[in-house]
Amino acid sequence: MRKISLGCQASEFLESNKGKRPSGAGPKGETAETLWEAQKGHGRCKAMKGNRLRALLGYALLGGTALLFAGCGQQAGGGQGQEPPKPINISLSGVSNGQVVSGVVTVGVSVNEDSQPREVKLYVDDKLVGQYTIAPQGIRPQALSYEFKVNTAACDLAYLGREDSTGCTSSDPTPLFTNGSHTVKAEVTNPVETKTLSVTVVLNNSDKVLLTMSGNNAQDATGYTWYGGQDLTLEAVPVVYSGKTATAVRISDATPSSPPVIPGTTIPYTSTSIAGIPAENPISGGKATFSIPKSGNTSLEGGKRLAAQIRYSDGTLSGAVNADYALDFTAPSFSAYKIKLNGVYDTTVNGLLGSTSGWLNGQSPLSVTASDGGVGGITYQIQVQKVSDGSVVATLNPGDTLASVAEAATGTYRLQVVNLKDALGNAPASAPAASNNFGLDKTKPTLSTTFGANGKVLNGTLGAASTIPLTANDPGTVASGVAAGPGGAVPTSTAAGSSGWLVKVTTGGCTYTLTAPAGFPAVPPQATYNLDMTTTSAPTPTGCSASYPTISTTQGDGDYTVTVQLVDQARNVSDPVTVSFYWLTQKPTVQFLQSPGGTYSLGGSSYVDVNGAVKVSHPKPLLKAILYAEKALASSSDVQVINPSPTTNIANGTALTFSSNGSVTGNYKDFTASASNFAFTLRFNATGSYSVTIAAVPEAYDNTGTLNVANLSNSTSVSVTVNP
Numbered sequence: 001m002r003k004i005s006l007g008c009q010a011s012e013f014l015e016s017n018k019g020k021r022p023s024g025a026g027p028k029g030e031t032a033e034t035l036w037e038a039q040k041g042h043g044r045c046k047a048m049k050g051n052r053l054r055a056l057l058g059y060a061l062l063g064g065t066a067l068l069f070a071g072c073g074q075q076a077g078g079g080q081g082q083e084p085p086k087p088i089n090i091s092l093s094g095v096s097n098g099q100v101v102s103g104v105v106t107v108g109v110s111v112n113e114d115s116q117p118r119e120v121k122l123y124v125d126d127k128l129v130g131q132y133t134i135a136p137q138g139i140r141p142q143a144l145s146y147e148f149k150v151n152t153a154a155c156d157l158a159y160l161g162r163e164d165s166t167g168c169t170s171s172d173p174t175p176l177f178t179n180g181s182h183t184v185k186a187e188v189t190n191p192v193e194t195k196t197l198s199v200t201v202v203l204n205n206s207d208k209v210l211l212t213m214s215g216n217n218a219q220d221a222t223g224y225t226w227y228g229g230q231d232l233t234l235e236a237v238p239v240v241y242s243g244k245t246a247t248a249v250r251i252s253d254a255t256p257s258s259p260p261v262i263p264g265t266t267i268p269y270t271s272t273s274i275a276g277i278p279a280e281n282p283i284s285g286g287k288a289t290f291s292i293p294k295s296g297n298t299s300l301e302g303g304k305r306l307a308a309q310i311r312y313s314d315g316t317l318s319g320a321v322n323a324d325y326a327l328d329f330t331a332p333s334f335s336a337y338k339i340k341l342n343g344v345y346d347t348t349v350n351g352l353l354g355s356t357s358g359w360l361n362g363q364s365p366l367s368v369t370a371s372d373g374g375v376g377g378i379t380y381q382i383q384v385q386k387v388s389d390g391s392v393v394a395t396l397n398p399g400d401t402l403a404s405v406a407e408a409a410t411g412t413y414r415l416q417v418v419n420l421k422d423a424l425g426n427a428p429a430s431a432p433a434a435s436n437n438f439g440l441d442k443t444k445p446t447l448s449t450t451f452g453a454n455g456k457v458l459n460g461t462l463g464a465a466s467t468i469p470l471t472a473n474d475p476g477t478v479a480s481g482v483a484a485g486p487g488g489a490v491p492t493s494t495a496a497g498s499s500g501w502l503v504k505v506t507t508g509g510c511t512y513t514l515t516a517p518a519g520f521p522a523v524p525p526q527a528t529y530n531l532d533m534t535t536t537s538a539p540t541p542t543g544c545s546a547s548y549p550t551i552s553t554t555q556g557d558g559d560y561t562v563t564v565q566l567v568d569q570a571r572n573v574s575d576p577v578t579v580s581f582y583w584l585t586q587k588p589t590v591q592f593l594q595s596p597g598g599t600y601s602l603g604g605s606s607y608v609d610v611n612g613a614v615k616v617s618h619p620k621p622l623l624k625a626i627l628y629a630e631k632a633l634a635s636s637s638d639v640q641v642i643n644p645s646p647t648t649n650i651a652n653g654t655a656l657t658f659s660s661n662g663s664v665t666g667n668y669k670d671f672t673a674s675a676s677n678f679a680f681t682l683r684f685n686a687t688g689s690y691s692v693t694i695a696a697v698p699e700a701y702d703n704t705g706t707l708n709v710a711n712l713s714n715s716t717s718v719s720v721t722v723n724p
Helices: 010-016 050-057 349-353
Strands: 090-093 099-101 104-111 119-124 127-133 144-151 180-189 194-203 208-214 217-219 225-228 232-239 246-253 279-282 288-292 301-312 321-328 333-341 345-348 366-371 379-386 392-396 408-421 438-440 446-449 456-459 468-473 500-507 510-513 526-531 558-567 577-584 589-594 598-601 608-617 622-630 639-643 678-684 688-698 714-723
Touching: 090 180, 090 194, 104 119, 104 180, 119 144, 127 144, 208 301, 208 321, 232 246, 232 301, 246 288, 279 288, 333 349, 333 408, 345 349, 366 379, 366 408, 446 558, 446 577, 468 558, 589 688, 589 714, 598 608, 608 622, 608 688, 622 678, 678 714
Parallel strands: 099 194, 225 321, 456 577, 598 714
Antiparallel strands: 090 104, 104 144, 119 127, 119 180, 180 194, 208 232, 217 225, 232 288, 246 279, 246 301, 301 321, 333 345, 333 366, 379 392, 379 408, 408 438, 446 468, 468 526, 500 510, 500 558, 558 577, 589 608, 608 678, 622 688, 639 678, 688 714
């Protein structure tokens, strides 16, 4: 492309036209001052390009482009010494005599220096296809090139010069230029003359067919348009450049085996043929019309490639023009009623009913599975019907639950899918089969306990008094019940769970699920059970190396948390009942750190003092630790603890024992608070043989929360003899 120079005095023109819309300005209506930045008084100009300068100079272009540069050394004309225009010399580029062209052709028109053109036009035959108009105000072009883009395959003049032209449309299929010889003529006008330059070219555009599918359509998830569900119409508009007479259009199936999908999509081509295709229909009103009926195409689903050919009056056919369409006349295929049991476990309704004795609950979302190889966008509703008379008690949308449906006995209800269709409205000819019959239990079981030792030390030696009492109930209008025996399990993402009692014990950092607690009763309506910890067992859970501890009346001491739940047959799960305790069978360790045992003499005195020290240890708090002395027929003051104060009589005629609540009847020194190291001084006030004993018992409870230390006390004794 050549350049021209403009004098700096161009700014004078701009100043005089400030705020005016130049002739031929672009669609934005830019004014001169927005298109040119002049440095007035400084002799400097800035370069301008393309459309902005074109608008400034008043060009009216049809797709043409020009590039001009301002040169500060030029002079302004326009009646103030401007030189007269030179004779016009024209040259053409892009086309030449005899050249065979098709589609969009770029034609360049160059004008000699100093010719001062005012208009540059381009014609094909007698049709104006592009024009530049140049404002005359004092700007003297030195050299200028103009570019025109001509779409020789366009249907009408409106497309000429448009680079984005795609050719004819169904509204105007008549070509502006048929094939053969045509004259391309450039015409340039300046103030004193008009000159032209022509070449003859040969147009050679292929005849084609414009295909338009109309009728019911919808977009899939990717935004691709599918057609179907109802009768469709295919319009074929022939566009003839060859000059032949078109009499009909032939449509045939050209679906390829490769590629396997419509290019640019994931939609597979289908081998199923289109009913009524191939077909050849006459042209009427400039088009041929084809029907693709719903009937006869109910198995058609997928991509199809159609080939369109023009039938000429001489009987010959044009080359084929192909077009791809996604067609879908096939209804979605129903698979199964689905349920997400308790919102966790996905399975089929019919499959689940076999393991729930025909029960469903009200908290599990329902849906159906249906496949569609076409447009997709499957929609449906689910009816809940009474088995007895088929009446509809509820209509559910995908993901709804049975929460709004009343509880009823096993076999009362069934599910029925209705309004199953894809985005094009394709629906099964008949409704899918209903689900198996089921009962509805929406109410979860309840569970309670009167265990009073929660958080305390439980005396594990008490037998029935150290069990956990439980009361279970399965309320509701029609309860599904809880199965007898162990093995209940909450539904998970991988299993439906099972009806029954669910007992978990956490100890030593591991949680064990009990497998063989005895005598779990069936529910309803109400049941009681005492969880006997001495009869339980459990497998070792994953991630734990310790096996379940042996819990008995002689061992298993430690902290325990027991969680109990009920799972009914509809897989409603009760709120948990949780108790914690320390299982205790261990007796305290009692010992003399300094034994007072031995033989002593009064030596003429009325008493003798003996020192000693004791220690009692236990992992849990002590209820009581005592020191006492035993001698047959002893009086209470025969033996006294004189240190630490206060002085306490500890002599008894018989051995002392702890009652179930830890109380002791007799004389003793209570040293519970300092049992870990208790130093003392005994004063013997009478002669004879004594048994000095320390005894202790921990704080422990039975299952009602009552103090009960039976079988938990321990003692040790030493002999003391006092002589006169």
